[in-house]
Structure formats: structure tokens, C-alpha cells
Amino acid sequence: MSGRVDAFAILNEPTAFRTKPKPEERVDESAIAEVAQQNNFPSRQAPKPNAVPKRKQRRYRTGRNRHLGIKATDETVERFYKAAEARDNIQHGELLRLALDALERAGDLAT
Numbered sequence: 001m002s003g004r005v006d007a008f009a010i011l012n013e014p015t016a017f018r019t020k021p022k023p024e025e026r027v028d029e030s031a032i033a034e035v036a037q038q039n040n041f042p043s044r045q046a047p048k049p050n051a052v053p054k055r056k057q058r059r060y061r062t063g064r065n066r067h068l069g070i071k072a073t074d075e076t077v078e079r080f081y082k083a084a085e086a087r088d089n090i091q092h093g094e095l096l097r098l099a100l101d102a103l104e105r106a107g108d109l110a111t
Contacts, residue, residue, distance in 0.1 A: 064093040 036043065072080070084095050 062091065062093065064091075068096075 033043070080092070080095070083099075084090050084092060087095065090098075
């Protein structure tokens with residue numbers, strides 16, 4: 001029992017796969033059209049779908065497309081969110097604009 005099993009012995013046997021038969025020859029398209037015409041079966045094209053009108057988007061475009069990532073304390077972040085909620089959940093970018101405008105009016109911000 002010192003002999004090893006030949007792992008490739010199965011490869012020496014012929015395969016069990018058969019070749020595919022050649023496909024049948026296709027019938028000429030003109031012959032099909034002739035038979036259809038003789039039997040009063042006209043060719044029909046699929047109807048084109050009606051164009052569905054696009055709905056107008058319901059997005060409010062603010063023009064704010066820049067990201068401003070800042071670090072702040074938890075207290076500052078909470079104050080910012082409370083200020084936004086107090087103004088009927090105003091968008092954060094708009095709240096920042098209002099705050100900067102208020103600073104400019106107070107003269108504390110150089111333009």
C-alpha cells in the first residue's frame with residue numbers, strides 16, 4: 001500500500017460530451033412574407049408608446065453646492081440646531097447666511 005492514487009487518471013478516459021448537431025438552415029425571409037401574404041396575415045409593427053410629459057421637479061434650488069466642514073463644541077452645535085428649529089427648521093446654509101449678515105450689520109465682521 002505504498003502506491004499513491006493517480007489524481008489525473010480520469011483525464012485519460014474519453015469525455016462523455018457529445019458535439020452539438022448543426023443548426024437547421026433558416027428559411028428565407030421572403031418566403032415567410034409570401035406565405036403570410038397568401039394567408040392574409042399582414043405584418044404589423046408595434047405601436048409607438050405615447051410620450052409621457054415630464055413632471056416639473058419639486059425641488060427648491062438654493063444654489064448652495066459647496067461643503068463647509070467645521071469643528072465645533074457640542075454646545076455650539078446644539079445652539080446652531082436650536083436656532084434652526086426656532087426659525088421653522090430653516091436650512092442650515094440659510095441660517096449661516098443670516099448669522100453672517102447679522103455680524104456684518106453689527107460691524108463685527110469685515111467685508
